[in-house]
Amino acid sequence: MKLTFLGTRGYIEPTTRRHRHFTSLLIGYKGGRVMIDAGKGWERRWHRVNPDAIVITHPHPDHAFALKHGAPPCPVYATPEAWERMADFAVPQELRRELAPRESVTIAGIGFEPFPVIDGRGRQSAGIGIVSPAMPPQLRLPKWPTLTLxxxxxxxxxxxxxxxxxxxxxxxxxxxxxxxxxxxxxxxxxxxxxxxxxxxxxxxxxxxxxxxxxxxxxxxxxxxxxxxxxxxxxxxxxxxxxxxxxxxxxxxxxxxxxxxxxxxxxxxxxxxxxxxxxxxxxxxxxxxxxxxxxxxxAAEFPGYGWETNVGYGTDEHYLGLLRRGPTVHHRRSFAPLTTLFAADGPGLARFRFEPVAGMPGPDGIKLLHLRRDLYAVFDTDGRHLGQVKNLRGGWTFQSVGYGNDGAPVLGTGPCAACHGQRLQTPEARLLASLFAATLS
The missing domain is CATH 3.30.420.10 (Ribonuclease H-like superfamily/Ribonuclease H)
Known part of the structure; x- marks a missing residue:
């Protein structure tokens, strides 16, 4: 029987309580199993396990979609306070189990502490546990590649x-x-x-x-x-x-x-x-x-940043796509090319990438979805003002200006005073309110 704690900020070892800074999330339920992204940096391991129980020591909004979209296949344990915060989660009443606050509990031979875990930096970690005999063992890697195989x-x-x-x-x-x-x-x-x-x-x-x-x-x-x-x-x-x-x-x-x-x-x-x-x-x-x-x-097709991003979907590459359109070397079957340049796409010809004189008005702000964590921002005349990007778990506006040579420069432009400002969500009305408060 093995326990894995999963949360938005890390992995908690159940015995030593040491905090590991992984990017580990409960992704959701599929086919009666729990899907887990137990990745660490570029090492991503997708697990589908059939759990005996799920234990939530501290709920977090990022867990919401997993518990809202599909009933869990096993009992879910949480404190009364946690159940109040998770009132709209799709957990059937017969599968709900209450944990007494600040009292240890043993589930399937694993001891839990049903209160938030504080990591080494003094931050509260959103803890969620999976109890399952089917968790795959972690692959031990040698320090250096060998000739054993x-x-x-x-x-x-x-x-x-x-x-x-x-x-x-x-x-x-x-x-x-x-x-x-x-x-x-x-x-x-x-x-x-x-x-x-x-x-x-x-x-x-x-x-x-x-x-x-x-x-x-x-x-x-x-x-x-x-x-x-x-x-x-x-x-x-x-x-x-x-x-x-x-x-x-x-x-x-x-x-x-x-x-x-x-x-x-x-x-x-x-x-x-x-x-x-x-x-x-x-x-x-x-x-x-x-x-x-x-x-x-990159020398033949400048403006996409291929000399550094080598074709990967970086911010510079996406901006190059908007400004210059796709080349013969772009994969038309890959997002966002499948949507941006489709017949029923957003009509990129109306967008302009040029120096903007004066302050943009807060009305008519438009957001164009480029990537899960990236939106391009345009004013009512279709002029590019910047981007909204998810940085360290929070949405941030980044201003972009254009020089006389037409090259984009991050942190400049008419909205430079708003550069680095946080937004709750990537919505045009919130961005308009930010512009009105800061640029007026």
């Missing part, structure tokens, strides 16, 4: 990884690497998953990998991504990388859970770029190759 096979073993699954522009690139037999090459000491290395370190190790290993890359174009979908285009890029090797492998190790169709045995490895040295090498080669491609495209 490679040695499970006879002959030449190829490591495969891809880069470019999530960007809204550019191809998906895969790399295949066959390391020499024997001990770990001395030149590759310190090499690990490309996401944990700085750009200069990736370039450094990429050259070393090419010196000691058999290396090949493959890619799938934007057209193939839009036609096949990103999942199948990703597998196609992996196949092309393996087929491009000068020596074909006897077995392949692939990062993740998707296995391409190859002529040799294939083993998928979750978090393979942290566990397998050949996969880690492939992740570095793929990342360096794709980043170079996107930097070359």
């Amino acid at each position: 490679e040695r499970e096979f006879e002959g030449r073993v190829c490591g495969i990884d891809e880069v470019g699954y999530a960007p809204i522009a550019g191809p998906v690139v895969a790399a295949a690497v066959i390391l020499p037999a024997g001990a770990k090459p001395r030149d590759l000491r310190g090499l690990t998953d490309s996401k944990l290395l700085a750009a200069a370190e990736r370039e450094h190790y990429a050259e070393r990998v090419r010196r000691v290993a058999v290396v090949a890359t493959g890619s799938a174009s934007v057209e193939e991504i839009d036609t096949l979908n990103i999942y199948h285009a990703n597998l196609l890029a992996m196949q092309r990388a393996v087929n491009a090797l000068s020596t074909l492998p006897d077995a392949a190790l692939v990062d993740g859970r998707a296995a391409p169709s190859l002529s040799c045995p294939v083993k998928t490895v979750v978090k393979g770029d942290r566990r397998s040295l050949s996969i880690a090498c492939a992740s570095v080669i793929a990342k360096v190759t794709r980043d170079r491609m996107m930097r070359e495209l």
Whole structure:
């Protein structure tokens, strides 16, 4: 039986009460199971567990949608005060259980303290617990990738990884690497998953990998991504990388859970770029190759920030899309291109990105939804004033001005006095009230 505390600010170890700053949330119910995002930074693990009980030590608004959209499949324990705050949650009366305030309780052999947990910074943590025998064990990762998995096979073993699954522009690139037999090459000491290395370190190790290993890359174009979908285009890029090797492998190790169709045995490895040295090498080669491609495209298509964001959906990239429209290298099957540039889209031609003289009036403010945490702000004449962004759990207005060269500059413009001001929600009326109070 294992307990996991989940909340908007972190993970509470049930025995030591130590606070871990994870981004961990109860996502909701699906198919009679609880869906949990137990991620940490870029490591995201989606769990679906069938719990014996749910314990809420301190309710939080971010838990509301999970409990409102679908009845929980098990008893839910909370204090009377918590039940008052959660009156509209979709928890059937027969599944509600009361905890006496400030009294410990044992549920399925796990001891709970039904009062808010204070973290190391003195902040109150929104605690929610899942009691379940089905919680998957945490995967223990080695400090550095090893050759343990490679040695499970006879002959030449190829490591495969891809880069470019999530960007809204550019191809998906895969790399295949066959390391020499024997001990770990001395030149590759310190090499690990490309996401944990700085750009200069990736370039450094990429050259070393090419010196000691058999290396090949493959890619799938934007057209193939839009036609096949990103999942199948990703597998196609992996196949092309393996087929491009000068020596074909006897077995392949692939990062993740998707296995391409190859002529040799294939083993998928979750978090393979942290566990397998050949996969880690492939992740570095793929990342360096794709980043170079996107930097070359940035010179041909300026204004999207590809030299730094390499096609990912950053604020600068979204603003470039609004100002310049999509290029032939944008993935039309990806959001927000599917909505912004659809036939029934918002009509971007009416928006203007130019210097604004004078103070904008509070009337006619429009918000354009770009991303879950990002809205563009325009005045009644369609002139761009800035953006509303969710920063550290709160909505913030960021002013954007334009110089004579037409380049956007954050923190300037007619609404610069409102830059950094917080909003309760991203609504035009609240923004209009902020402008009226601050700019008048």
